[in-house]
Amino acid sequence: MAGSDLYIGTLDVLILKAVSWGPMHGYGIGRWIRQTTDQVLTVQEGALYPALHRLQRRGWLEEEWGVTETGREAKYYRMTPAGRRQLRTEVERWRAYARAVTAALDAAPA
Amino acid sequence: MAGSDLYIGTLDVLILKAVSWGPMHGYGIGRWIRQTTDQVLTVQEGALYPALHRLQRRGWLEEEWGVTETGREAKYYRMTPAGRRQLRTEVERWRAYARAVTAALDAAPA
DNA sequence: CTATCATACATAAGTCATCTAGGTATCGCA
DNA sequence: TGCGATACCTAGATGACTTATGTATGATAG
Numbered sequence A, B: 001m002a003g004s005d006l007y008i009g010t011l012d013v014l015i016l017k018a019v020s021w022g023p024m025h026g027y028g029i030g031r032w033i034r035q036t037t038d039q040v041l042t043v044q045e046g047a048l049y050p051a052l053h054r055l056q057r058r059g060w061l062e063e064e065w066g067v068t069e070t071g072r073e074a075k076y077y078r079m080t081p082a083g084r085r086q087l088r089t090e091v092e093r094w095r096a097y098a099r100a101v102t103a104a105l106d107a108a109p110a
Numbered sequence C: 001c002t003a004t005c006a007t008a009c010a011t012a013a014g015t016c017a018t019c020t021a022g023g024t025a026t027c028g029c030a
Numbered sequence D: 001t002g003c004g005a006t007a008c009c010t011a012g013a014t015g016a017c018t019t020a021t022g023t024a025t026g027a028t029a030g
Helices: A010-016 A026-036 A045-057 A081-108 B011-018 B024-034 B045-057 B081-106
Strands: A061-067 A073-078 B063-065 B073-079
Touching: A010 A026, A010 A081, A010 B073, A010 B081, A026 A073, A026 B024, A026 B081, A045 A061, A045 B011, A045 B073, A061 B073, A061 B081, A073 A081, A081 B011, A081 B081, B011 B045, B011 B081, B024 B045, B024 B073, B045 B063, B045 B073
Parallel strands: none
Antiparallel strands: A061 A073, B063 B073
16 A cells, blocks of 8 residues: 555545535645544655645645634635635545445445 | 546546455456446446556455356456455445535534 | 653655556447 | 457556755753
């Protein structure tokens, strides 16, 4: 496997979900993923930052510099309308996929 | 995404599951995955056959030529003890992962 | 007061699973 | 006779990830 941690392709939908309630900066997105999954998913920074740039390049996120609650400079990512549509699509894809794989792994002999 | 169909890394556990009840040939494994997931997952042959060779190389499958029910030659894959251990590990990994991602996608604003 | 950890960003190089696109051969059926 | 299904295969391209490294600042422990 290329990734020993992530199933490749699942990071994007998590990022989109993270910013679905309002702008969030990259480091905070990584923290959100780690926390809401109880450390099951730990996103490496070398995966996170390229992913953010990728999503921005595709028009799903917009960036804007801001200041954190603790007074530090940080680059905030805001979801675009296209990003919201993409989130819906990818959430649906994930649900169908997870349902299918889980069912297959639960299956009894054919 | 490299794959527009599979989340990369989920194919191995499905193959291992397919052969967990007895030897099965490659083409049949592909059909089993497609059928038990109601066509949600369609494994390309260019992904399937290299994956079978990979799992064999890692000692999780053994190959053996045989004849199908319809009288055709086919290469059957049999699970090794190490393969069975790997199946258990990967099923657990999948379940924890799927639970975590699904929970994150269901999450309410922090 | 200084070292270390957490925050916050970034990129380069390497790995490797997958997709795309081709190929061979046999069998059943129209 | 031709086509779809079965059954196998590989080469080349893609691109998301891991590992490793770099910068800089703020907070905190000792």
